[in-house]
Amino acid sequence: MTENEHPTGASGRRILLREVRPYGTGDPVDLLIDDGVVVGIGQHSGTDADEIVHAGGAVLLPGFVDLHTHLREPGGEDAETVESGSTAAALGGYTAVLAMANTDPVADNAVVVEHVRRRGREVGLVDVRPVGAVTAGLDGKRLAEIGSMARSPAEVRVFSDDGHCVDDPLLMRRALEYTRAFDGVVAQHAQDPRLTPGSQAHEGPNAARLGLAGWPAAAEESVVARDCMLAEHTGGSLHVCHVSSAGTADFLRWWRARSTAGSVSAEVTPHHLLLTDELLETYDPLYKVNPPLRTDEDVHALRTALAEGVVDCVATDHAPHADQDKDCEWSAARPGMLGLQTALSVLVRTMVRPGLLDWRGVARVLSETPARVAGLSRQGRPIGVGEPANLTLVDPDTEWTVRGAELASTAVNTPFEGMVLPGRVLATISEGRITARDGKVEPIGGRS
Numbered sequence: 153m154t155e156n157e158h159p160t161g162a163s164g165r166r167i168l169l170r171e172v173r174p175y176g177t178g179d180p181v182d183l184l185i186d187d188g189v190v191v192g193i194g195q196h197s198g199t200d201a202d203e204i205v206h207a208g209g210a211v212l213l214p215g216f217v218d219l220h221t222h223l224r225e226p227g228g229e230d231a232e233t234v235e236s237g238s239t240a241a242a243l244g245g246y247t248a249v250l251a252m253a254n255t256d257p258v259a260d261n262a263v264v265v266e267h268v269r270r271r272g273r274e275v276g277l278v279d280v281r282p283v284g285a286v287t288a289g290l291d292g293k294r295l296a297e298i299g300s301m302a303r304s305p306a307e308v309r310v311f312s313d314d315g316h317c318v319d320d321p322l323l324m325r326r327a328l329e330y331t332r333a334f335d336g337v338v339a340q341h342a343q344d345p346r347l348t349p350g351s352q353a354h355e356g357p358n359a360a361r362l363g364l365a366g367w368p369a370a371a372e373e374s375v376v377a378r379d380c381m382l383a384e385h386t387g388g389s390l391h392v393c394h395v396s397s398a399g400t401a402d403f404l405r406w407w408r409a410r411s412t413a414g415s416v417s418a419e420v421t422p423h424h425l426l427l428t429d430e431l432l433e434t435y436d437p438l439y440k441v442n443p444p445l446r447t448d449e450d451v452h453a454l455r456t457a458l459a460e461g462v463v464d465c466v467a468t469d470h471a472p473h474a475d476q477d478k479d480c481e482w483s484a485a486r487p488g489m490l491g492l493q494t495a496l497s498v499l500v501r502t503m504v505r506p507g508l509l510d511w512r513g514v515a516r517v518l519s520e521t522p523a524r525v526a527g528l529s530r531q532g533r534p535i536g537v538g539e540p541a542n543l544t545l546v547d548p549d550t551e552w553t554v555r556g557a558e559l560a561s562t563a564v565n566t567p568f569e570g571m572v573l574p575g576r577v578l579a580t581i582s583e584g585r586i587t588a589r590d591g592k593v594e595p596i597g598g599r600s
């Protein structure tokens with residue numbers, strides 16, 4: 153299948169969205185979709201539609217694209233599968249997700265990435281795009297089969313050792329050079345391992361009080377600075393995963409003002425926009441994550457950087473873990489948090505309600521920029537006639553209580569357990585097919 157075909161299968165149906173507000177502005181309009189494409193925006197009678205969705209003035213956005221999802225298949229199916237993760241993604245408003253390579257076996261060759269892409273198509277709820285590993289077996293020693301993954305039917309464009317840092321500067325340089333040849337991107341988990349041996353939490357007074365080994369922000373900042381320089385030197389494309397510190401944001405601001413070559417994009421996670429290391433007090437491993445939750449000052453710097461476009465997108469780092477890996481003492485627990493079904497709500501709470509981002513800004517950080525970074529030409533498009541119908545309908549006002557057990561993931565490790573958050577996804581439309589509506593995915597059998 154090529155980029156121009158319909159990854160989740162065009163419906164051939166006519167769907168009328170009644171009374172939607174594209175980007176949350178203006179008077180409500182009706183939007184007509186036919187065979188996967190938006191064919192009309194304005195007033196429509198609805199008499200010739202197969203299906204009508206009454207939106208009541210809800211906000212319409214381009215479908216969300218997650219650059220950083222751990223789907224755990226193959227090898228970690230007790231935490232998540234392509235099917236359960238795709239379900240969570242569709243319910244969270246996503247029409248495409250990039251599936252990280254730290255599976256078992258590692259996605260460092262064409263066979264594994266093709267398997268993941270195929271499973272995504274079989275499930276058919278979101279466009280699942282495998283990320284390829286940068287180094288074989290994520291060992292940081294030699295490059296993975298980057299070219300063969302890029303040329304394979306899985307069409308891999310983003311490469312990452314996420315969970316591990318590509319800390320050898322020569323390998324990082326080679327990866328940036330190599331991926332440049334096919335417009336690829338290296339997504340770096342920036343963490344100097346020599347500065348973070350045995351690290352458990354943000355290095356600061358809270359970790360010290362609890363006797364937890366620290367993960368200093370400098371371990372991230374120094375790698376980001378080095379990699380930006382390597383991107384400029386090689387002309388390659390660097391994507392910085394999960395920016396977590398005020399210092400990284402400051403560096404990127406400075407870098408963007410002076411850089412002349414290469415390309416740098418950066419993501420922040422919803423949890424780093426809301427949560428701080430004060431939560432360590434609970435000693436609850438739900439709050440253990442890599443990079444760690446940091447301070448209030450970092451949270452505010454990250455919000456400002458996202459509003460300014462210095463950090464240019466939001467990615468979930470959705471990291472499901474089975475109960476036995478979270479329901480244990482802090483130091484034995486695996487780092488990571490669920491994120492797909494709460495990302496929009498956390499963004500509404502941290503950025504939209506405080507006036508830091510409007511809905512156009514939300515479309516930019518959740519959809520347009522991630523689609524551009526991933527090279528997905530059918531995603532992150534403007535809402536307009538002739539465009540592919542990858543869309544998300546949002547009720548900005550309704551508040552809901554997060555319950556891990558009610559989320560679609562196999563794992564339940566949400567750090568937002570019990571929190572009341574604003575904003576709900578009413579419906580997700582992928583290539584003209586309703587994939588999620590009113591908190592339920594639409595069965596694939598319902599597709600014509």
Ligand SMILES: NC(=O)N[C@@H](CC(=O)O)C(=O)O
Nearest residue numbers: 222314315441442471487488
């Ligand atoms: N972000 C996380 O805390 N966890 C990630 C990998 C990682 O970055 O350690 C995971 O795969 O679980």
